[in-house]
Each structure stands twice: as structure tokens, then as C-alpha cells.
Amino acid sequence: xxxxxxxxxxxxxxxxxxxxxxxxxxxxxxxxxxxxxxxxxxxxxxxxxxxxxxxxxxxxxxxxxxxxxxxxxxxxxxxxxxxxxxxxxxxxxxxxxxxxxx
Amino acid sequence: xxxxxxxxxxxxxxxxxxxxxxxxxxxxxxxxxxxxxxxxxxxxxxxxxxxxxxxxxxxxxxxxxxxxxxxxxxxxxxxxxxxxxxxxxxxxxxxxxxxxxxxxxxxxxxxxxxxxxxxxxxxxxxxxxxxxxxxxxxxxxxxxxxxxxxxxxxxxxxxxxxxxxxxxxxxxxxxxxxxxxxxxxxxxxxxxxxxxxx
Numbered sequence: 001x002x003x004x005x006x007x008x009x010x011x012x013x014x015x016x017x018x019x020x021x022x023x024x025x026x027x028x029x030x031x032x033x034x035x036x037x038x039x040x041x042x043x044x045x046x047x048x049x050x051x052x053x054x055x056x057x058x059x060x061x062x063x064x065x066x067x068x069x070x071x072x073x074x075x076x077x078x079x080x081x082x083x084x085x086x087x088x089x090x091x092x093x094x095x096x097x098x099x100x101x102x
Numbered sequence: 103x104x105x106x107x108x109x110x111x112x113x114x115x116x117x118x119x120x121x122x123x124x125x126x127x128x129x130x131x132x133x134x135x136x137x138x139x140x141x142x143x144x145x146x147x148x149x150x151x152x153x154x155x156x157x158x159x160x161x162x163x164x165x166x167x168x169x170x171x172x173x174x175x176x177x178x179x180x181x182x183x184x185x186x187x188x189x190x191x192x193x194x195x196x197x198x199x200x201x202x203x204x205x206x207x208x209x210x211x212x213x214x215x216x217x218x219x220x221x222x223x224x225x226x227x228x229x230x231x232x233x234x235x236x237x238x239x240x241x242x243x244x245x246x247x248x249x250x251x252x253x254x255x256x257x258x259x260x261x262x263x264x265x266x267x268x269x270x271x272x273x274x275x276x277x278x279x280x281x282x283x284x285x286x287x288x289x290x291x292x293x294x295x296x297x298x299x300x
Contacts, residue, residue: 007129008194018187021290022180029176032298038172041164041300049299056294059183060287067186067283068138069129069276077128084139085291088146092295095153099160 017066024055053089060085130276138284166241175297185214186286189279196275208267215260259285
């Protein structure tokens, strides 16, 4: 696909995306380290794990759509890449939730 | 008009991009997107395998994970997303014709890539000193394989950024930085799975 300058994200969009990614990274760390112990082995609650993985999926989406400029592509490609990311975080979340069961 | 290929409609004009089918709808070089999909599949399988192995030995994984620096991992995530921002700014500048500024941003992105590797070397040094190697247990085998394979991609990415800084057409920059963003994307997925979730 040939792209012109106006097809690329603006400086403002890139700066906002970076701020969002940095903020969500700090948010993930804060959620995982909520007990104040950086070397804790205590299991996180299911809601904490779900929140961390939701933030991760959103970060991945922002990288795909803005940094990789997938927003200029077709809906089918966006759905495929989103499905890839959701499959990965879904299996990780499923594994965590199953830990108390199996 | 004696030859078939000279007839109107039988040969695409020289300046028209090749038709890659649905891949033509993706920004930049389609080969890079095939690579991005393949890498996502490989690292996705790694991370799903890690989640499965953790299910089989949750206590071992929790104790091993506590020996990782969650702060180093978070710091490196911030370093890579900032580097991705700089790489995207390089493409933006190149698209506007500002080649020198584009190279400057590519250089800044590469420096942050080197910072990521320096933090990784510190982390690896600590683990080796503590005797935590590839064969210590399943956690450490997967840790070394996943993060080591990713670190090799960071090294390759810095080389690619240097290459497209030299041969700095817009398509080259778009393609080279796409590889860099893929490396960034994969780390964003690795960090919570290996370092945070327990």
C-alpha cells in the first residue's frame, strides 16, 4: 500500500499514544505490586490478573493501530491482529483462572 | 503493437505497485507483515506454553518469578515504548521530506534499544551469578528461551534501523520501523506474562 505523509499518524497522535502506553505500563506494575512487595510470591486475585491482561491487550492494540499504522488498513486485517492478541491474553487468563480448579 | 505485453491492459505500468492481493491493504512492505504475523504466532505459542507449564507447577513458577526484577522489566517496557515513539516520529519526518531529522529519530530509537539490552545484560548477569541457568527448572528454561530470543530480535532490530537510516527511502523506513514496532509489541506481551502475573 503506498502511503502519503497525511496517512501517517500526526505528532500529537504519536505523543498521546506514547503517554498512554507509558501510563498503562505503570498501571500494570502498580496493579501487580499493590501489596508493596516487589519480590512477593503471593498469587494475584483473578480481577488483578484480568486487569493487567486487559491493559496489555489495549497497549498491543495501540501499538498495532498507531505505531504500526494498521488503522489505515482494512477492517479484516485489524480484526485478525486483534484476534491474535486476544487469543494470547485469553489463554494466559484462562490458565490463571484454572489454577485453583486443576 | 505487435507483442501481447504491449497491448493496453496486459502489463502493469512500471510505477504501479505490485498486486499482493489482501496483503496490499497493509501499510509498508507486505513481506514485513508476513514476518510480523509469523513472529506473533511463534511468541504467542511460547507464551501460551508458559501459561500451560505454570498451570502444572504454580508454586515453582511463583518462587522463580519472585527472583526476577519486576521493576527492571517495567523500566525496559517504558524504554521500548519510548523507542517505538521515536521510530514512528522518524517515519513521520521522512514522509514530510525531513531526511536528516528522520535519521536523528532513528538514532535515538537505536540508543534506547541499546539501553534495553544493557538492562537485560544486568538482569542476565544477576541470574547467572545466582546459578539460575537454562536447565535450573521449567520456569528458567522458558525465561531464557523467550527473553533471549526476544533480545536477539532487539539486536537485529538495531541493525535494521541502522540499515534503513543509511538507505532511507520512505518505504525502507516504514518497513524497518515496522520490525522495531513488532519487537516492541512482543515485549509488551512478554512482560506481564513472565514478570507480573502470579
